[in-house]
Every structure is written in C-alpha cells, then in structure tokens.
Amino acid sequence: MSIDxxxxxxxxxxxxxxxxxIQAMGKYYTCRFLFDMGDRQxxxxxxxxxxxxxxTEPGPLDAYDFALRASPQTWxxxxxxxxxxxFHGIWAASFREDLKxxxxxxxxxxxLRNFTVQxxxxxxxxxxx
Amino acid sequence: xxxxxxxxxxxxxxxxxxxxYKVFYLHNGEGQPLICQHTAGCHNHQWRGLLEDxxxxxxxxxxxxxxxxxxxxxxxxxxxxxxxxxxLTADHYVNFIVKLCDALELKDPIFMGSSFGGNVALQLxxxxxxxxxxxIPVEAADYAPGxxxxxxxxxxxxxxxxxxxxxxxxxxxxxxxxxxxxxxFYYTQGSEAFKGDLHFYSVDHDLRDELANIxxxxxxxxxxxxxxxxxxxxxxxxxxxxxxxxxVYIEMEDIGHFPMSxxxxxxxxxxxxxxxxxKERKG
Numbered sequence: 001m002s003i004d005x006x007x008x009x010x011x012x013x014x015x016x017x018x019x020x021x022i023q024a025m026g027k028y029y030t031c032r033f034l035f036d037m038g039d040r041q042x043x044x045x046x047x048x049x050x051x052x053x054x055x056t057e058p059g060p061l062d063a064y065d066f067a068l069r070a071s072p073q074t075w076x077x078x079x080x081x082x083x084x085x086x087f088h089g090i091w092a093a094s095f096r097e098d099l100k101x102x103x104x105x106x107x108x109x110x111x112l113r114n115f116t117v118q119x120x121x122x123x124x125x126x127x128x129x
Numbered sequence: 130x131x132x133x134x135x136x137x138x139x140x141x142x143x144x145x146x147x148x149x150y151k152v153f154y155l156h157n158g159e160g161q162p163l164i165c166q167h168t169a170g171c172h173n174h175q176w177r178g179l180l181e182d183x184x185x186x187x188x189x190x191x192x193x194x195x196x197x198x199x200x201x202x203x204x205x206x207x208x209x210x211x212x213x214x215x216x217l218t219a220d221h222y223v224n225f226i227v228k229l230c231d232a233l234e235l236k237d238p239i240f241m242g243s244s245f246g247g248n249v250a251l252q253l254x255x256x257x258x259x260x261x262x263x264x265i266p267v268e269a270a271d272y273a274p275g276x277x278x279x280x281x282x283x284x285x286x287x288x289x290x291x292x293x294x295x296x297x298x299x300x301x302x303x304x305x306x307x308x309x310x311x312x313x314f315y316y317t318q319g320s321e322a323f324k325g326d327l328h329f330y331s332v333d334h335d336l337r338d339e340l341a342n343i344x345x346x347x348x349x350x351x352x353x354x355x356x357x358x359x360x361x362x363x364x365x366x367x368x369x370x371x372x373x374x375x376x377v378y379i380e381m382e383d384i385g386h387f388p389m390s391x392x393x394x395x396x397x398x399x400x401x402x403x404x405x406x407x408k409e410r411k412g
Contacts, residue, residue: 082302085357089298092359095275109286112294123302 005040008128009054012044015121016051022114023049029114031107034058036069037129049114056128066103072129074098078119079127090119136180138201143232145225148208152229153201154194158186161262162238164230165193166246168268168387169330170281170292170323171315172200175243178393179400189239189404194229196222198322215325219333222249223256230260239407243267244361244386245330251350251369255339258348263407265400266352268386270365271340271372277331281324288320299386301357304395312390336369345375349410351403352377355384377406 016022022029026049035042043058044051055062068090070078074097077087086096093099101108108115136157143150155173157180167175176193179185195202204210226249230238240261242250247269254264280295282288293316300309316323336343343350350373354366363380370378381388381399388396 085301086359086362088302088357089359091295092298092357095359096362106283106285109280109283109291109295112286113290116294116297120302 003128005056005128011125013051032064034064034067037075038072065107070099075127079122143228148205150197158191160188162235163189166242168244169326170319175390216328237262241265248334255343263349270361271336271369277327289317292320293317300391301385303383304391340372343373345373353379355381357385
C-alpha cells in the first residue's frame with residue numbers, strides 16, 4: 001500500500017530530527033540529496049543535522065548535491081524493518097542491485113556517517129512508492 | 130576487586146623482507162594454536178569475543194595480532210615509510226605471517242582470517258601447506274575486485290568516518306547495535322592503512338587460476354561466509370571452495386563481512402563446526 005507522500009515526509013522529518021545518533025554529531029550535516037524512486041522523487045534539504053525541507057514534488061530546476069536512483073521495488077526492499085541481503089544499505093545495493101549513486105559524491109562521502117543513519121530510518125517510516 | 134581480562138598483550142620484533150616490525154599481539158588459551166588476522170583497515174580487537182571465550186580457549190591457544198600499520202603495531206622502524214605509498218602485496222603478507230608464526234614458535238597452527246585475512250588464508254594454503262595445520266578463510270574468495278578506492282583516504286572528506294560508515298552495510302542489520310558500532314569505531318582508527326590493505330585484497334590477490342593447486346586434503350580449507358556480505362557474497366565463496374580439493378564451504382545465516390566482530394555468539398556456532406571438521410581431518 002502506497003503511503004501518502006506529504007505524511008511520509010512529515011514522519012521522515014520527525015524521525016531524523018529526533019534521532020539521537022544523528023543529533024550527537026549533527027552539526028555541519030548540511031547537504032541536499034534526491035531519492036529517485038522511479039515513480040516519485042523526493043528532495044531532502046538538510047541543515048546542521050535537521051531537515052530544513054522535504055520536497056515531494058521537486059521540479060527539474062531544483063538542485064541537489066547527489067542522488068540515489070533505483071526502482072520502486074528496490075526502495076520498498078530498503079524500507080522493510082529488516083531488509084533482505086543486498087538491500088540492507090546503499091553500498092550493498094549499488095554493488096549487487098539496481099541502485100545508482102550520482103552527482104557530487106564527495107558531498108555524500110563528507111556526510112557519510114549521518115547520511116547512513118538517516119537512510120536506515122526508512123525502515124521505520126517506509127517509502128511513498 | 131578489579132575486573133581483569135585473561136587476555137594479555139605482548140610485542141615481538143621480527144624482520145620481514147628487510148622491514149623491522151614491532152608486532153603487537155593479544156593472547157589467551159592453551160593447546161592447539163589458532164592465529165587470527167583482523168580485516169583490512171582494522172585491528173585485533175575484532176577478535177575480542179573469541180579471545181575471552183572460555184569454551185574455545187580451554188583447548189586453543191588463541192593469538193590475534195595487529196598487522197604492521199594497524200592498532201599497536203607500528204609501521205617499520207628501520208626505513209622512511211612515510212615517503213612511499215603503502216600497498217600491501219601477497220608476497221609480503223604471506224612472508225609476514227610465516228615469520229610471525231616462526232617467532233612465536235607455533236607448531237602446526239590453524240590460521241583464521243576474515244576478508245583480506247581470509248584471502249591471505251587461501252594464499253597460505255597454496256604456498257605453505259607445510260607450515261599450517263589448516264586454514265579458515267572467513268568472507269573470502271579467489272578474487273575480490275572493486276574495493277581499492279580513493280575514497281578511503283580522500284583529503285576532502287573525513288577519512289575516519291568514510292571508513293567507519295563505508296563498511297557499515299557490510300554488516301547484517303540483525304547484528305547487535307553495540308557490536309556494529311564498536312566495529313565502526315575500530316574502522317575510524319585505520320583509515321591510513323585501509324586503502325593499502327585493499328591493494329592486496331582487490332588487486333594483488335587473484336587465485337582464479339590457482340585454486341586447483343591448493344590441496345585441502347593436506348592443509349584443510351574451511352571457508353565461511355555470511356549471507357549479508359555483498360563484497361564477497363556467499364556464491365563467490367562457495368564457487369571458490371568448490372574448486373579446492375577437499376574444500377569445505379559453510380554458509381553463515383544473518384551475518385555479514387565482520388562476523389567475529391559484529392556478532393560473535395552467532396559466529397561461534399559456525400566456528401565450532403569449522404574446528405570440528407579440522408579436528409576430524411587432522412586430529
């Protein structure tokens with residue numbers, strides 16, 4: 001069952017902003033990234049460890065630093081409470097499944113600790129596809 | 130009353146291919162020597178569960194060392210290592226392990242290593258079946274390309290966090306948070322060596338044409354890989370073991386690329402089986 005994108009964004013924002021692991025080292029976690037889920041794009045704007053905005057209908061001119069692109073099926077696998085092998089992280093899925101990492105990956109690497117934690121919050125809130 | 134661990138640490142100085150290394154190792158137990166290699170860019174605390182396991186150390190002399198440039202084992206003391214990029218080779222790695230076993234006077238040791246330690250276990254079985262009773266390559270394969278990357282020490286990113294979080298999803302989501310974060314913590318400490326280690330792991334180690342020359346009947350090879358390992362997936366290990374005479378493959382459910390470190394109680398179930406097989410074959 002597809003989750004309403006607006007309410008999903010609100011939940012993801014709340015989970016991120018209240019996550020102790022992210023907030024313990026949240027200062028300077030500032031970047032913009034795109035979740036490309038095939039049927040839907042999500043643009044997350046992070047500022048000092050907090051979600052500044054989640055755009056569930058980004059346009060072609062809305063800029064981001066890096067993007068994660070995969071099929072809706074792969075995103076649904078990411079969002080299982082306990083993902084199956086090879087869907088349990090961005091490196092696993094980019095080595096073995098259809099996830100593509102694009103854009104300025106240096107920004108991803110500069111923020112990798114917090115991004116990795118935030119990505120796994122999808123296991124708690126699901127994905128809107 | 131102080132809570133002391135039975136594990137003790139010592140240094141031993143050895144010469145390997147002209148490099149003088151002061152090697153740090155942890156030790157506990159008596160009986161059959163079981164010498165353990167940590168993963169690339171890490172150190173011997175990955176074996177903390179095994180080192181303190183009374184059931185194993187009752188019959189096994191467990192030794193876990195830090196490879197030079199890792200943990201408490203310094204880079205070489207007799208030449209200016211900082212003027213050269215570190216790139217570990219199979220030759221030097223094998224020579225180091227044999228020299229260390231000789232220095233510690235280990236008789237018929239079992240060698241166990243994970244990831245790049247597992248790959249060198251295969252190298253030992255190929256090159257020095259006379260020196261080892263058996264090998265246990267964990268998360269290993271004949272060839273493991275793809276990880277010799279500039280990201281591990283890029284000056285524009287926090288290399289400690291890149292290494293710690295870059296290997297995060299090599300672990301299984303089922304593994305306990307504490308153990309996964311300890312493994313993450315170890316990885317924040319090894320970023321200067323990680324890439325050079327991976328030169329061996331992903332570039333210099335290539336046994337695709339050599340597996341038929343490993344005699345697992347003379348030196349048993351018991352390979353074990355976790356189902357959440359994306360780098361050396363189970364099928365890669367199984368395919369390797371199948372090509373080794375007498376090779377054994379054990380699949381480990383719901384665990385990843387750092388099994389001894391991310392979930393020791395689960396790893397132990399499989400380790401006991403590996404040790405049982407070796408005992409059955411070699412006494």
